Amino acid sequence: MTERTPSPARTRRPYRLLSRRSWPEARFLADVLRTETVGGGLLLLGAVIALIWANSPWRSAYAALGTWVPFPGGHGLHLDLDLNAWAADGLLAIFFFVVGLELKREFVAGDLRDPRRATLPVVAAMGGMVVPALCYVAVILTTGGAGLRGWAIPTATDIAFALAVLAVASSHLPQGLRAFLLTLAVVDDLFAIIIIAVFYTADFHPLPLLGALLPIAAFALLVQRRRTWWWALLPLAGLAWALVHASGVHATVAGVLLGFAVPVLPSRTGRPGLAERLEHRWRPISAGLAVPVFAFFAAGVSLVDVDLAGVLTDPLVLAVVAGLVLGKTVGVFGSTFLLARFTRAELDEEITWADLFGLALLAGIGFTVSLLIGELAFGAGSAADERVKAAVLLGSLIAAVLASVVLVRRNRVYRRISERESRDSDGDGVPDVYQEEAA
Template sequence: MPDRTPQSPRLLSRRSWPEARFLADVLRTETVGGGLLLLGAVIALVWANSPWRAAYAALGDWVPWPGGASLHLDLSLATWAADGLLAIFFFVVGLELKREFVAGDLRDPRRALLPVVAAIGGMAAPALIYLAVTSSAGGAGARGWAIPTATDIAFALAVLAVVSSHLPQGLRAFLLTLAVVDDLFAITIIAIFYTADFHPLPLLGALLPIAAFGLLVQRRRTWWWALIPLAVTAWTLVHASGVHATVAGVLLGFTVPVLPSRSGAPGLAERLEHRWRPVSAGFAVPLFAFFAAGVTLVGVDLGETLTNPVVVAVAAGLVLGKVVGVFGSTYLLARFTRAELDEEITWADLVGLALLAGIGFTVSLLIGELAFGAGSPEEDGVKVAVLLGSVVSAALAALVLVRRNRVYRRISERESRDDDGDGIPDVYQQESA
């Protein structure tokens, strides 16, 4: 008789071939975007510490539309980058989240459990470490507890591409899905804990253009001359409500249909994501990094800065908290559910992935600005801490993952064989046989 003993569930197992192709496209875009993000941050740091640093500060403080005070739009270039351009980033996040929950792996509760648990652990542990460090110093800076909770997927994938381009697909997919769930929680935190001077009427008014936007996209009406004004109107009203304006991007992304049309064409969410992800990764996020990362260290006492409780708390949360949270929650899930890692993945690989999750940049810098205010002394400390914690996390991840790269390469070469020439790696056909 055939063996009917139920197999233990596999953690980080291979995705389906269509899902793998979509993942590969996302990884390529995010990897390039991560390189541009890093370039923008480096240019900002060099300029902010050069003899021309006053020009950098003046550029960020310049208000291109000083007459927009009545609509709360008398914003500086740096604020436009944080509130305006990042709305594009969060629109793509909204599309990605809905696609994952409707047609991706997160629609399966068994597959969704691991990244959700890992994301919760990877946010809770850094927040607790941050609060423990700041409370020992009298509680100063406790408002920034959420700063080290976010993972910057573009930055992390850029580092991953450099140090280990042959990482098993299950681990790469897990990093991407973890970051997607992480973004969802980060959006919720921003909306609930970092909203000041809340005005309900503009927020209620924003529901009208969002509903009109949703009605058009549900009917596959992709008229740019209608959708873009509706999106801008929704963004303006959300911004006027006191809720961070990037939330408008997420809400608009949630309205877009995911499933393919009756003719078999790809879902509109996938098409819009394909169109807007390069704009987000290649323009919006790098420009935000350019304005956000330029901390001036000239004349600053580095010893005093690096011992500041907020700096220590953020850096420790990113480097230590993410490893404890992501790795610890995954290990406990496996321990108490009798699940096993996929046969191609080891716990050492997961340590490297958890270290990569400690690379926080875009959302961490955004929360730092929201927590302490633009131009505050604490904000400069947050920038130093986020940069320091991200660099240390990236270096430690490289030490762990580069040693496995040769093994990954051999596995990748075996899996990529397509002996029958049909364009699909044989490993997927063997699994479905």
Template sequence: MTSRTPPSGPRPTIRLFSRSSWPEARHLAEVLRTETVGGALLLAGAVIALLWANSPWSDSYTRLGEVVPWPGGARWHLDLDVATWAADGLLAIFFFVVGLELKREFVAGDLRDPRRAALPVAAALGGMLLPALIYLAVVLSAGGEGLRGWAIPTATDIAFALAVLAVVSSHLPQGLRAFLLTLAVVDDLFAITIIAIFYTADFQPVPLLAALAPIGLFAVLVQRGRTWWWALIPLAIAAWALMHASGVHATVAGVLLGFTVPVLARRTAGADRPVTDDPEPGSTGANDARAGEGGLAARLEHRWRPVSAGFAVPIFALFAAGVTLRGSDLGALLSDPIVIAIVASLVFGKSIGIFGSTYLLARFTRAELDEDITWADLLGIALLAGVGFTVSLLIGDLAFGAGSTADDRVKAAVLLGSVISAALAATVLVRRNAVYRRVAERERLDADGDGVPDVYQRPDGSAT
């Protein structure tokens, strides 16, 4: 028996930020359209909150957030005010969409391929660890007050970031846009894990175990393709309520429910073959992505993402971003250790963590940037990731308590750090806009008019 000698020659070059397949590009374009509109509404909600909270009618803003719509819900820990309902209730929709997107990425997206997943995962880790370390270093050097807020600057707000890109009219290449979205998805996974582990108060195991029942029933129904709203919505509400009663943040229920939804479309290959949600043996990622377009996760995401981006997150911003600055000592505010820690972590920690981890990955794997991408482009994206709004404000509430003095400082710091990060990112990215436009035109060119841009087609005419 003779052994076969492996083929000689140079190892294939790993391309960072390369263009993905056509099904992935179409999915990405749809997500970005929705999130960009949602980002504009989020900004509008935040601006209204700031103006209202600092107007002569600021008392009405505070009173509205303190209204308790269901005073009789104390038995189930549901006697919450409107502001808390916005954070715990509406954001569960946001995290349900996050769960759907995570499931899709792991089954049919970039996170399925370890080679492609390495980049956003490494970048997200660097963008989480370095901001946390900077925050801890600043707070410890000032006496240690506020250590519980270490996770505030670890999150990226994709809707806010996309709104910034829309304002500066940056036509980022598809590879960079895919990286930004996948980075944000992995970032959300880390954020929800941090919330579940480090920000669980008054843990009650019985309601947590009870929450597994409606989540399990929800999973059985969606796995069998049963999309009865009259059954799924009550089960989701029950899971949310039990999760909230357990002391674990209720938004975790949204992610778990999203994880249960099948990604790949059910299909029948023949009369003698069963209907299945599993991919065909030996199928490619591109084929799985095509199948995923018809899967239940894709349909639910298409239905609920506009609700999340267009309603849930903007309403949360309306109640969460209203920090009152009237009569405040701005000098004392800007010199506060918590404010300095958050701003420094968002502006420097995020950008250096993401840029540095990506550079090290390229250095040690001998990977090369795609031909349309430069390190300056990555710097712009890394700075843009310092826009941390929705999840950062949520963690701030959990860390210090809504309405506390520290919570007001957190809001001011998150807003300031996000605005600085956005301005720096816009400055870097706008310098390359002419190049981005040329790349975007090439990515849209469809000379044969078959509906698939030429850059996504193989020589035989089939889509990648």
């Protein structure tokens, strides 16, 4: 009897999840992660200083600093904001501008342009958004607590904080896992932007928003023509920010729209795309200044004369912690597992499900955007906002500790993979593993 030849469909190799990126992508990723790791350290420093100051005998000075208005006469241009508002509305616009650049680059030239590669981070981010929100709502409803408006608080992942935890834990995650974590955070930020714009816009005024389209269009025209005149672009960006702020839409959305306007593809001369160059220029400002300063003003939770037992059993606190620690882990890990199950994809041969579980725990670190959504949901400085701050800090700390415990156990394996991924025997600047794959 003639033996039947297997069909191509049966002999096709299964698609590998969390595999290594190409060398150009890996090099760009390394630069991004290096900057974000340093920024994460500064973020932690800002948060620790705020916590210490807010609980010291000089806590009144900390509170007074946050409510100081540097431009009291700027009401017409919406500049009469206190420092707390400038940190949340102004500095975070820089953070979201970089997010906009990163999103466009990923969709045009990065992994998200490939439907197969985009599927995993998109599905994981959706799971990591829906399940935490459901956990939050379930806890609020079952405990009879108030605060359903804060359902989106545990849906965000703070990539800088997560990378700082990896640095402290000395974890040498393989490149595939780091790339997944970064792309997951990018898609996560996209969902956060949509949530903020749709669900947390109060007192909407359409005319200023329509007016903002003019400076945004002028900004887009200049950058599309590769005209990077700072004396023109910065005033246009500032005007767009002021008009979006006046419209009632959170002003950080202006940063995202401006980031989307920047071209990604390389120029005819072979120079990197403008989005990559601007991201390289503005990411250190975002990670090293904007986010740490926001953390300094947002994380100052005073525990003086506070009933800690009452805080830890508060329904709002329990809902946020459950969403970050349980919801994020189940959402990210569960959605990835189901994707692999139904598409018959397999994890990369060097990665195990335990590694992905540790990464899902790490995704429960929700700091910057979680604190921002808490302020938008309940009002900056309100009693509920103070409980949200305590909950985000507690939930992020628990997620960081649990993730470190899981990931450090495999650190010896990670270190061996990292050494192999960086080995360059011929000294040509390209690690051997990428040349072997190309061959």
